[in-house]
Amino acid sequence: MSIKRIAILGSTGSIGTQALEVVSHHPNLFSVEVLTAQQNADLLVEQARKFRPKEVVIGNEALHSKVSEALSPLGIKVYKGDAAIADLAGQCEADMVLTALVGYAGLLPTVRAIEAGKHIALANKETMVVAGELIARMALEHQVSIYPVDSEHSAIYQCLIGENERDVDKIILTASGGPFRGKSREFLSTVTKAQALKHPNWSMGAKITIDSATLMNKGLEVIEARWLFGVMPAQIDVVVHPQSIIHSMVQFQDGSIKAQLGLPDMRLPIQYALHFPGRLSSNFPRFNFLDYPTFTFEKPDTETFPCLRIAYESLEKGGNRPCVINAANEVAVAAFLRDEISFLEIPELIEKITGKIDYIQNPTLSDYVQTDTETRAKALELVNNRKCWM
């Protein structure tokens, strides 16, 4: 079997570091072609010394000389800036690009990689939220496969193997409910970022952890599922399953349900996406039913956590609307993490912005870029003049 060459965009993050752990267990199957990071120059250098990619990119241009001084003597090419990440995603010699970078920044590198015919292991859900229809169409045109890394979508992908598309009745996305499950709006009015960053089951980057706490993560995942699996919004249900053992389910026309289960450990879906269609043996801790005598299920509380409703509404509206709510959410979450707005102001900010951006029914790539830029500018303005919306 030939070695699969992988480009890891966002190698210094939660998904990126776990992907490198998977790669390190299978040196005869995977090699690292490219690594990219944004701020964490020290970890990027350490990773590059170990995995010896041909090329790396440091997004923050001010850190270029530091990375270059460390890696150029090893024969590793070092580039800088956001444009270089997208260019390299297209031009590098990798067979597969793992999009482990966070936020809207994942869109252009994914577009370039698809245009170059590279298969995608997709962790960056924001790409499908912003431009899912376009990405799905491009993947078809360029005969590129998109393997989901997001745990729910990996579960659905696994449930769909061997099934006929027309037999799918609905997808049931499971949600943990986040750290504030069952809490009232009164309670949420004073929660801190330290509380919001304590996910009950998963250890992840800061942005997705806050999204889990607001239920926006599940909203983004509904949109991601719409485009990854070609199902209609009404065919996507969300059920809260606080144990996070059932990663998601598919119900078929005959009423039968398939589910995928496992301990909350992202190394499994990462490994599955990198090595599809084969399964690799692993020594990751295994799920034991006797440790979990009770699985429970609840309806999501969209009164207290409006982000899930906001995401569904944006998907129903379509066009550039999901791009708008994604950009507004990124700005709001960053502001919350800087202690500039409160937890409950995250959905408020997103809803305020939604009406302020022109609707485009059939956006092009440049429309998405423009929508993102405009939405961010307006959202930042609102954050800076916070009193105007209160």
Ligand SMILES: NC(=O)C1=CN([C@@H]2O[C@H](COP(=O)(O)OP(=O)(O)OC[C@H]3O[C@@H](n4cnc5c(N)ncnc54)[C@H](OP(=O)(O)O)[C@@H]3O)[C@@H](O)[C@H]2O)C=CC1
């Ligand atoms: N973590 C998880 O378990 C899961 C994550 N996902 C998705 O995977 C993606 C990555 O999440 P996660 O690993 O948690 O995030 P992290 O914040 O842990 O890591 C993000 C990575 O992206 C880099 N990065 C940050 N900003 C930019 C930017 N503007 N341009 C280019 N690179 C950037 C970071 O570099 P640096 O650190 O050097 O600044 C880092 O390498 C997200 O889209 C998330 O929703 C999906 C399912 C589960």
Ligand SMILES: CC(=O)[C@@H](O)[C@H](O)COP(=O)(O)O
């Ligand atoms: C690991 C993963 O895929 C995350 O998206 C996780 O699902 C977050 O959990 P909740 O959004 O359900 O809290």
Ligand SMILES: [Mn+2]
């Ligand atoms: Mn997920």
